[in-house]
Amino acid sequence: MILGNICTRNCKFCSVPSGSPAHPDPQEPKKLSKLTSELEIIYLVITSVTRDDLPCGGAAHYRDTVLEIRKNNPNTSFELLTPDFVGCSDKALDFLAEALPFVYSHNIETVEELFPKARPQGSYKRSLELLNKFSEKFPEVPLKSSLMLGLGETYLQVEKLLRDLRSCGVQRVAMGQYLKPSKSSLEVQEFITPEKFSYLRNLSLDMGFEAVQASPFTRSSYMAESM
Numbered sequence: 739m740i741l742g743n744i745c746t747r748n749c750k751f752c753s754v755p756s757g758s759p760a761h762p763d764p765q766e767p768k769k770l771s772k773l774t775s776e777l778e779i780i781y782l783v784i785t786s787v788t789r790d791d792l793p794c795g796g797a798a799h800y801r802d803t804v805l806e807i808r809k810n811n812p813n814t815s816f817e818l819l820t821p822d823f824v825g826c827s828d829k830a831l832d833f834l835a836e837a838l839p840f841v842y843s844h845n846i847e848t849v850e851e852l853f854p855k856a857r858p859q860g861s862y863k864r865s866l867e868l869l870n871k872f873s874e875k876f877p878e879v880p881l882k883s884s885l886m887l888g889l890g891e892t893y894l895q896v897e898k899l900l901r902d903l904r905s906c907g908v909q910r911v912a913m914g915q916y917l918k919p920s921k922s923s924l925e926v927q928e929f930i931t932p933e934k935f936s937y938l939r940n941l942s943l944d945m946g947f948e949a950v951q952a953s954p955f956t957r958s959s960y961m962a963e964s965m
């Protein structure tokens with residue numbers, strides 16, 4: 739996770755502290771490049787907190803990180819899991835484009851009806867618009883999104899979400915069980931059975947998703963390198 743550990747948002751399912759983040763560490767790309775070499779990492783998922791305080795949401799830092807790591811690790815593949823780049827998505831995607839190739843991911847996280855409760859500073863429509871924009875600009879780049887289940891969503895709402903992702907060109911989807919990460923986080927409303935995950939997996943494949951991870955322990959980076 740780059741760009742610090744303080745987020746400018748405050749999602750109610752997330753335990754990342756909210757507040758005023760520090761200025762990005764300009765040495766972070768070099769540090770990560772060194773670590774990637776030392777650990778011989780061949781597939782790297784790079785994500786960040788949301789940085790609404792930075793120009794273009796920190797997209798240039800994503801680009802710089804990939805380019806720096808790639809210099810010394812030419813065989814490492816990348817997946818970029820970014821925030822929604824509110825108000826600057828065109829410019830942000832231009833920055834990211836300079837770091838291709840990579841898998842691009844932006845997590846929708848939950849159904850539209852639960853956004854006000856779960857992601858008060860987020861927007862279902864904005865997240866879909868970002869995915870759609872990326873898909874139109876870079877149709878050859880694998881596009882992924884992830885969601886949590888168990889926050890009180892209905893099947894019909896999940897089905898609509900999956901259809902919305904497909905209509906935005908998303909090809910890969912991961913879904914797992916929401917677990918309450920802190921005392922003040924949203925309560926778990928339902929523990930989804932493996933059979934229900936299996937049903938949703940098959941439903942997603944029928945909709946045309948090329949790769950699906952769906953199980954209680956699936957997280958957005960789960961088995962990412964083999965999707």
Ligand code: SF4
Pocket residue numbers: 745746747748749752753754786787788821
């Ligand atoms: S889910 Fe992402 S945007 Fe929301 S609080 Fe956590 S790190 Fe920030």
